[in-house]
Amino acid sequence: MKMMKVMMLIVMMMMVSEGSIIEPTCKETPDFSLCVSLLNSDPRGSSADTSGLALILIDKIKGLATKTLNEINGLYKKRPELKRALDECSRRYKTILNADVPEAIEAISKGVPKFGEDGVIDAGVEASVCQGGFNGRSPLTSLTKSMQKISNVTRAIVRMLL
Template sequence: MKKMVVVMMIMMVMVMVSEASMIEQTCKETPDFNLCVSLLDSDPRGSSADTSGLALILVDKIKGLATKTLKEINSLYKKRPELKQALDECSRRYKTILKADVPEAIEAISKGVPKFGEDGVIDAGVEAAVCEGEFKGKSPLTSLTKSMQKVSNVTRAIVRMLL
């Protein structure tokens, strides 16, 4: 009986090590290892996901960040009405991420056509950069737009592994 318990414990440890190593191995191939590990470890699906699953988790992170940024944009309309024009452009950009880029990436990765998934992920980073540029250096969204660019770059690297 003791041997069986010990064997079971060893097997559980081996599974946990292999799960962690999948995330770590995958993240080593991205431009930001620490961000990648942090994002994937924060999602319970990460521990059992294959590369496609890890990519989909990160696309969900892009979606969540875009949603958060849109909420911030909406609150800035009240606080900073002088930025209406730039905020309007950013709102359009982040809505594009949510309505076009994210669904395109999810569908493409899910259907095994990662090239189109890569396109959606790249575009999310581009949309964030264009939004940031609308403020001419005085953006109240810099932290969020830079985060979107970083998450997009990490996600792109993982999607490229599927090509």
């Protein structure tokens, strides 16, 4: 067990010495484990700067929004009684994909992180509004909570650029 801890420490030190800023950056977010997991799952993470990490997480927001929108589309057939709430969620997740994500990517890429933060915050708000439309019985709860968590982590990293 002690040897395992030593090995983990060596690996972590090697990562830091190779220039990875994932762990120190993720320590400044509200969910260290989620942050590290998301950034380590992308090959760009190990060599990215803070802006690059933010862009990776914005890509994760985009991927989750796409997945959620696909789930919504499937639910129309399975749960027609939820049409009104699903319509609202569909609009919300299309906003994430068509407005929030592009705004955030453009802002971070152009060095204007404040507008990137706005897009990231809005993604979390859109997910929250979607969730609320089901009056406590949402079939999308795990996806909307994931969007809120990823948005919060991303926002913390974008704020480091301000």
